Amino acid sequence: MKHRIAEILTGGVAVGARVTVEGWIRTRRASKAGLSFLAVHDGSCFDALQVVAPAELPGYAEVVLHVVTGCAVRVTGEVVASQGKGQPVEVRAEAIEVVGWVDDPETYPMQPKRHTMEYLREVAHLRPRTNVIGAVTRVRHTLAMAVHRFFHERGFVWIHTPIITASDAEGAGQMFRVSTLDAANPPRTAGGAVDWNQDFFGKEAHLTVSGQLNVETYCMAMSRVYTFGPTFRAENSNTRRHLAEFWMIEPEIAFADLADDAQLAEDFLKAIFTTLLDERRDDLAFFAKHVDPGCQARLAGLVESRFERMEYGDAVRTLERSGKRFEFPVRWGMDLQAEHERYLTEEVVKGPIAVVNYPKEIKAFYMRLNDDGKTVAAMDVLAPGIGELIGGSQREERLDVLDARLDELGLDKQTYGWYRDLRRYGTVPHAGFGLGFERAIQYATGIENIRDVIPFPRAPRQADF
């Protein structure tokens, strides 16, 4: 009977049972006169299964002794208590079939040793076979499922907001153009400009930079909604925290204010990380041992503590009084720099912190103006080592105030016609936030470069595979 390796290693299969496992060879340790040990992994858990192949096995010399790292095998044998240390049970093979050989072992890119993350990125099609990327992949999946479970259990509805958008003024950064026109020879108007009217959508179109504006419409009907999908930014940003294509989670809640929003963010992060701690102990133990010794304690600490809340004004005062010399000066009205965020999270609070009520000048048009007329009900959740993990706000639900903001910023009211309609027909206070999914994975695992927590990273000059 076929079994996943996770079942066997967690005691789900009785000692003495006959099993068949299918997977890939991680290492082979051979003893010419005696027997061979094969470490087989199938992705179902962190640990590989130890398969013991006795020399009497049919085809031992021809097959088993030539198996190398990367070979795909099918093993049938008996589950036995292990004589060695390092695993409770192993499989004593009665038959080993090589399903797929490694053509040229000398050039097979994966070796049973530690590779650099930079090198693994160059072989993105084979890196999921490694310990570290395998662990990241399971963590990513577990967190994704936890996200949906969290929202589903609280009555949120998952909204599939569009990937392609024709409203190019969302203001969240550079966008990728979507077009079917011949780039080398586009149709022109009489005036010589590119005639977008002849393009597929009859107007300029781009890949979305956020599902928020669209999801707000469903929030005004379903009350509690969220998006979870890919997002695209054409910024030429070359850092370990940015991707051109990444996944974002954006809940939106009706009849809610900024305090509700911050509470949701806190409950949400605690819930998904609690799930991760429960379900992926094996992978987290690996990250703690080889990547980031503090990752488990950091997660455990987060789920137990209450998030610190801090007014933007207080944050600025704290920084001013710190006596610390910052490269960029701190002054009310300026956005917090990376070095400021690091100081607040890593030295003052030593944990996640929600900074609220920022000056309106440095935030988006849709954020709700506070009574002081100077700040908006915005919120950034900052995390040590990551920076901004969540950005959110209460939305401006008053049409006259929203229009005044659009005018102030010189934005075209017609472009936002349907968005303004929401304020004309049954408007209610509402709020939401955006979480960069990859940043959450980075936070959980301690993986430093965001390109290593997504299967196929897209970044400037990087779209291979």
Add this chain to the structure above:
RNA sequence: UCCGGAGUAGCUCAGUGGUAGAGCAGGCGGCUGUUAACCGCCGGGUCGGGGGUUCGAAACCCUCCUCCGGAGCCA
């Protein structure tokens, strides 16, 4: 985009002007239960590309490419 660092064997790296090295991986041999096994032998190089200086360049100079870290932008 700006600043800094790096590019030498399949991988990780050493090599500061005088004929290209190590460990791991691979092949062969040895070893009765190993844990990234161990021991011996062998094969393996456009020193990122181009140009220059020099009797002689992996090394020094110019230039381009790629990657990494930091900053900005942000999630």
